[in-house]
Amino acid sequence: xxxxxxxxxxxxxxxxxxxxxxxxxxxxxxxxxxxxxxxxxxxxxxxxxxxxxxxxxxxxxxxxxxxxxxxxxxxxxxxxxxxxxxxxxxxxxxxxxxxxxxxxxxxxxxxxxxxxxxxxxxxxxxxxxxxxxxxxxxxxxxxxxxxxxxxxxxxxxxxxxxxxxxxxxxxx
Numbered sequence: 120x121x122x123x124x125x126x127x128x129x130x131x132x133x134x135x136x137x138x139x140x141x142x143x144x145x146x147x148x149x150x151x152x153x154x155x156x157x158x159x160x161x162x163x164x165x166x167x168x169x170x171x172x173x174x175x176x177x178x179x180x181x182x183x184x185x186x187x188x189x190x191x192x193x194x195x196x197x198x199x200x201x202x203x204x205x206x207x208x209x210x211x212x213x214x215x216x217x218x219x220x221x222x223x224x225x226x227x228x229x230x231x232x233x234x235x236x237x238x239x240x241x242x243x244x245x246x247x248x249x250x251x252x253x254x255x256x257x258x259x260x261x262x263x264x265x266x267x268x269x270x271x272x273x274x275x276x277x278x279x280x281x282x283x284x285x286x287x288x289x290x291x
Contacts, residue, residue: 193253245275
């Protein structure tokens with residue numbers, strides 16, 4: 120009996136020593152140590168949810184979660200396109216009869232063709248590239264994004280995010 124008790128105590132001590140110090144995730148994600156994909160200064164003091172997505176883009180890249188990074192880049196673009204339409208009071212142009220926003224493919228086609236938005240050639244060319252990588256990362260069963268693929272769209276991502284922040288008047 121004493122041997123079993125000693126073994127149980129020893130096992131409990133080993134588990135305590137081996138266990139992570141904190142089993143509970145923080146209520147809000149932390150800032151990554153680098154800003155390789157998107158400089159935080161680009162989104163600082165915009166909207167909290169935009170800042171958090173930027174942190175996730177950079178944090179995923181930092182941790183080597185390249186599919187997650189690509190999906191979050193896609194999410195950032197989708198969010199900012201909607202912000203542009205909301206600012207210009209044109210949301211009806213990107214919603215179905217039930218008030219649901221169109222998918223990203225349609226959002227991209229709409230914003231590229233929308234004269235009020237007046238997107239530059241850089242954004243018009245970059246949007247489909249970001250979407251394609253994000254889609255493959257989210258839905259490609261046998262696809263895993265590589266750092267080189269993130270790096271290939273990084274400049275396009277900068278151009279698109281910065282322009283959409285200005286077009287939406289989130290950044291002035």
